[in-house]
Amino acid sequence: MKIVIDAWLERKDPQIRFLDGDDASVLMQVGPALTQRLLEQGEISVEDLQNPLSHDLAALVFRLLGMPVASEAF
Numbered sequence: 075m076k077i078v079i080d081a082w083l084e085r086k087d088p089q090i091r092f093l094d095g096d097d098a099s100v101l102m103q104v105g106p107a108l109t110q111r112l113l114e115q116g117e118i119s120v121e122d123l124q125n126p127l128s129h130d131l132a133a134l135v136f137r138l139l140g141m142p143v144a145s146e147a148f
Contacts, residue, residue: 090109
């Protein structure tokens with residue numbers, strides 16, 4: 075599965091959307107409170123979201139989506 079990250083971090087209420095790379099449907103939207111907490115705790119960074127999906131970030135995304143994490147998917 076190809077996942078596209080649409081992150082709006084400069085807003086007053088930052089948010090992140092995870093989209094299906096094939097049809098652009100929204101898989102999950104992370105609201106301002108969780109987005110801020112993930113940034114503050116170092117789970118994600120602006121650099122993570124600007125670069126190709128790293129193994130750690132991909133694993134986090136799959137966990138948030140409630141999907142099994144398969145290392146061969148990265």
